[in-house]
Amino acid sequence: MNKNIKLAVAGAVLALSASANAGIIIPAGDWTVDIGGNVNTFYTHTKGSGTQAATAGASSSNNQMQTGLLPSALGIGAKTRQNDIDVAFQFSLFTGSNANGGDNLNVGNAGTSNGGLGYSSLNVRQSYVTFGDKSWGTFLLGRNLGVFASDAILSDMTLLGVGSGAGGQGSSTLGRIGNGYIYADWKAQIAYTTPNFNGFEATGAITEGTGQIDNNNLNYEAKASYSFAADAVTGKVWVGGKTQKIQTSVTAATFASQTGNASTARAGAITETDSEGYDIGAKLAASGAELVGYYYNGKNMDSGIGTAINTLTTNTAAFVSHNNTGGYVQATYILPTKTKVGVSWGKNTVERNTQTLTNVASNELRDGEREAWVIGAYHPLTKHLNLVAEYNHLETTSALVNGAAGEGKLKTVSLGAILFF
Numbered sequence: 001m002n003k004n005i006k007l008a009v010a011g012a013v014l015a016l017s018a019s020a021n022a023g024i025i026i027p028a029g030d031w032t033v034d035i036g037g038n039v040n041t042f043y044t045h046t047k048g049s050g051t052q053a054a055t056a057g058a059s060s061s062n063n064q065m066q067t068g069l070l071p072s073a074l075g076i077g078a079k080t081r082q083n084d085i086d087v088a089f090q091f092s093l094f095t096g097s098n099a100n101g102g103d104n105l106n107v108g109n110a111g112t113s114n115g116g117l118g119y120s121s122l123n124v125r126q127s128y129v130t131f132g133d134k135s136w137g138t139f140l141l142g143r144n145l146g147v148f149a150s151d152a153i154l155s156d157m158t159l160l161g162v163g164s165g166a167g168g169q170g171s172s173t174l175g176r177i178g179n180g181y182i183y184a185d186w187k188a189q190i191a192y193t194t195p196n197f198n199g200f201e202a203t204g205a206i207t208e209g210t211g212q213i214d215n216n217n218l219n220y221e222a223k224a225s226y227s228f229a230a231d232a233v234t235g236k237v238w239v240g241g242k243t244q245k246i247q248t249s250v251t252a253a254t255f256a257s258q259t260g261n262a263s264t265a266r267a268g269a270i271t272e273t274d275s276e277g278y279d280i281g282a283k284l285a286a287s288g289a290e291l292v293g294y295y296y297n298g299k300n301m302d303s304g305i306g307t308a309i310n311t312l313t314t315n316t317a318a319f320v321s322h323n324n325t326g327g328y329v330q331a332t333y334i335l336p337t338k339t340k341v342g343v344s345w346g347k348n349t350v351e352r353n354t355q356t357l358t359n360v361a362s363n364e365l366r367d368g369e370r371e372a373w374v375i376g377a378y379h380p381l382t383k384h385l386n387l388v389a390e391y392n393h394l395e396t397t398s399a400l401v402n403g404a405a406g407e408g409k410l411k412t413v414s415l416g417a418i419l420f421f
Helices: 003-012 102-106 150-154 251-258
Strands: 024-028 031-050 061-067 072-081 085-095 122-133 137-145 187-193 198-208 219-230 235-251 270-287 288-300 321-332 339-353 368-380 385-397 409-421
Touching: 085 137, 122 187, 150 219, 150 235, 150 270, 150 288
Parallel strands: none
Antiparallel strands: 024 031, 031 061, 031 072, 031 409, 072 085, 085 122, 122 137, 137 187, 187 198, 198 219, 219 235, 235 270, 270 288, 288 321, 321 339, 339 368, 368 385, 385 409
């Protein structure tokens, strides 16, 4: 099983034995092939109100059969050692179990999102090669999980469940994305990870840029971590950061109003703005209990729901620079029955306190917030198969320009199972 899925399993299901992290190993000449992944499906019942209701101003309910935060996946990788260099590659295919996906809108369904053809999207999230040695480190080239905020999602207990975002289109839900951390995303990159120095490791990466109009800028991400173990206590602390330039464009009229010269007015003038941030986190485990704490801070990183390291309104004339803050705390405990129970709280905030356009009054800016409580139970029916039950309570405040902020709530109950192989 590939490294990120192994980390996800280890971080989210402490009740699983180490053998559950191993995939199907096949010797093949000079190579060792590793086939692994997961299959999961959940029944979700979501009740929305306010701006989160299907019909504005009225309560509504949604019942769905779907995958959770971690889509079902099949990963195929292989490794070998040649010329004193460890070489490996990985391809991972992710998909959803429900037909209510974006691809279903485009295949003979004339706008309906749950037609009888039953299509579900296929997403190749990983396709990379690595090479290196434990004495001098490892290089990764290809598509993989981003570096910034990756530890936040890999430590999230809802990785085995649903969290927020149930009932929508697509092959997965959101977990704590948007109400505790910003999505690390899967992106093209060139990354280097140092050797492990008695628990200390660092990774730096150049990744594809987001929030671009002419693809002029790349993204730079890095993190450093320290893992430790003492008797029955284990733990990890990490810090990370990212920086890049994002781009926005304006209309001819707005350009003229900003420059004061109507004769030079032109549409599409590109303006570049800094997008940067840092995060810090820690987790500590002892005697079946685990605590996780995470915090991030930055500017112009979040689209408003945490699903992309991006600007709030890229490529529009209404761009307003904004600060981003958030984090989550989580506590889990493994009962004598091996059932892991957990509770967590998290929040993302978009603080729009800086105006870019002269025609936007400062008193028309609004902050946006997404705050959620999650209660979950994760029971290992076998060393590979887990039964999952969760309750998620999400409250949102919309961040609007030139309009009043709206409030909404989403309450989600989910029941299902996830199998790792």
